[in-house]
Amino acid sequence: MLELLIGFATALRATGISCSQSELIDASHILSEIDFLNRDQLRDSLRCAMVKDPLHIDAFDRLFEVFFSLKGFDHKGGEDDLEGPGEQDYQDEIDLTDLLAKALLQNDREKLTRYVRQAVSRFGGIEKGRAVSGLYYAYRTLRQIDLERILLLLEADLEREGGSELDRKLHKLKAKRLVDTLKAQVTKEVTELLVEDRGPVAVARTLAVTLPEDIEIVRASREELARMQRTVEPLARKLAARLAQKHRSQNSRHVDMRKTMRASLSYGGTPVELVTKPPRPHKPEIFLVADVSGSVASFSRFTMQLVFAMSSQFSKVRSFAFIDEVDEVTSYFSSAKDINEAMRLVNTQAKVVWLDGHSDYGRCLESFWERYHTDLTRRSSVIICGDARNNYHAAKPEVLKLINGASKHLFWLNPEPHAYWNSGDSVISRYAEYCDGVYEVRSLRHLERFITEAI
Structure with missing residues (x-):
């Protein structure tokens, strides 16, 4: 058991979760104080000892399922464990689909586990010794189960209860949650089989568990961006503190x-x-100018989250959005109750398209300077967020020189990998000449590094 715990700690560290030697010792002491065959108790206890950041709990739980969710933890064993394709509760795929839907509706965990085990055995096609991610086998199983039919069966059964339009919407949401439960159960069963075959360490390497701060912003889903919001707010406070500290150190002389x-x-x-x-009195002014074109849609949403969080930390935060025209969107963030409403206002009311709706950095920088240069002072820090892909329009880097001269700081945050800079229509090197710093910001960890190094 101790060897398993050490392997678990190693996997956590490989993922990016800090787990010190003293925390590992505390976790080992826990094993002697609890019933480690009780998975829930074991998971909660190890989580208390080894996880310091609430945002890392999801990654911890995924790795815990690999190292400690062996079948012996879930049931006592018996004939069900020996079931093969020949001992089934169904005649064809449609029968299995109906049985799975019924087990979900009845919340019968035992039957659901048995049916899922049979589905994985028949459809997963797991090959022992083959180094393939469990997601591949889970996908093959779910594709054969026919999730759409299960969803329709669940919705039809739930809607028999009748009710208002709101009730029907709630029934649909419940049906989707039940399908998500089925997906999780299939993934869990596949993971257990792979662990039995290869061992937890080998399986953990194929999971590719990513912490929220390491998720690539431009590829993040809406759900992942929502989870990032909890991390953006502390980073905004850190940015404000760094600027204030820098100001104090400069004035102390x-x-x-x-x-x-x-x-x-x-x-x-x-x-x-x-x-x-x-x-x-230090009153830093932040001018954040963000590209909101389709090529960096996720990144633009992230920068807007940053603006929303920064607005409570700085006395003056002004935000601007652009595609081939620039428009100030500060008022949308001051009036919106949350980031979703602010983004809706930006997308529907901001005048960011001038001609064809393709990014034109040169024109937007020129327009920004002509309309807002009188507002820039030696207290102003300008942060431009975008990939600098100009669609072969005139770059006009000389405008950036004027903006730099009128402000205290000028930084550029680029969501593209550094290896892609200056390829194709990217003109980032022409702009970098007039910036105090150009930083690759593809994740929250990169953003934190920018705050630490640049400010």
């Missing part, structure tokens, strides 16, 4: 000569004690 000379009179005119000027 200014000596108040008049007060210093007055204080020196007590020492015969020798300036023994230096008196510094009190720091001026």
Whole structure:
């Protein structure tokens, strides 16, 4: 058991979850205090000892299912474990589909487990010793089960209860949740079979578990972006703190000569004690300019999340969106109750299209300078977010030089991998010349690195 725990800790570290030696020792002590055959108790106990960030719980649970969800934890064993394709409760795929739907509706875990085991045995086609991800076998099984038919059966059965339009919508949501339960059960069964064949360490390597801070923003789903929101808010606070700290360190060097000379009179005119000027109130101004074209749609939503979080940390945050025209969208964020409403207003009301709806960075930078350059001061930090793919329009990097000269900082955040920069219609190198820094920001971890290094 201790060897299994050490392998589990190694897998957590490989994923990016910090697990110190002392935490591993605490986890090993837990094993002697609990009934480790009780999976729920074991999972909760190890989670308390080995997970510090709530956002890492999902990754922890996925790896826990690999290392500790052996069949011996779930049931006592018996004839069901020995079932093969010849001992089935159905005659064909349609019968199995009906049985699975019935088990889901009745919330009969025992039957659901048995039917799923038979489905994986028949449709999964698991080949022992073959280094294939469990997702492949789970996909093959689910494709043969006919999830659409199961969903229709569940909806039809639930709608027999009748009710209002709201009730019908709730029934559809419940049916989808039950189908998700079935998918999870199939994945769990496949994982257990693979662990029995290859061992947990080998299976863990094929899972490709990704922490929220390592998810590529441009490929993130709406659900993943929603989970990221909980991490964006602390990063916005960190950005505000870094700017304030930098301002204090810069102002601490200014000596108040008049007060210093007055204080020196007590020492015969020798300036023994230096008196510094009190720091001026720091009111950093953030101008965030984001490309919201289709090629970086997920990244633009992420930057808007960042703006929404930053608005509560800075005295003045102004946000701008553009495709081939730039428009200020600050008011949408100040009036919206949440990020979803703000994004809806940006997508429906912002005037970001001028001609053909394809990104034109040169024109947008020029328009930004002409309309808003008088608002830039030496307190302003301008952050431009986009891939700098200009669709072969005029880049006009000289405009960026003007923006840099009128502001305190100018940073560029690029969601593309560095290897893709300057390929095709990318003009990032022409803009980099006039920026205080150009950073690859494809994940929350990259964003945190930008805040730490640049600010």
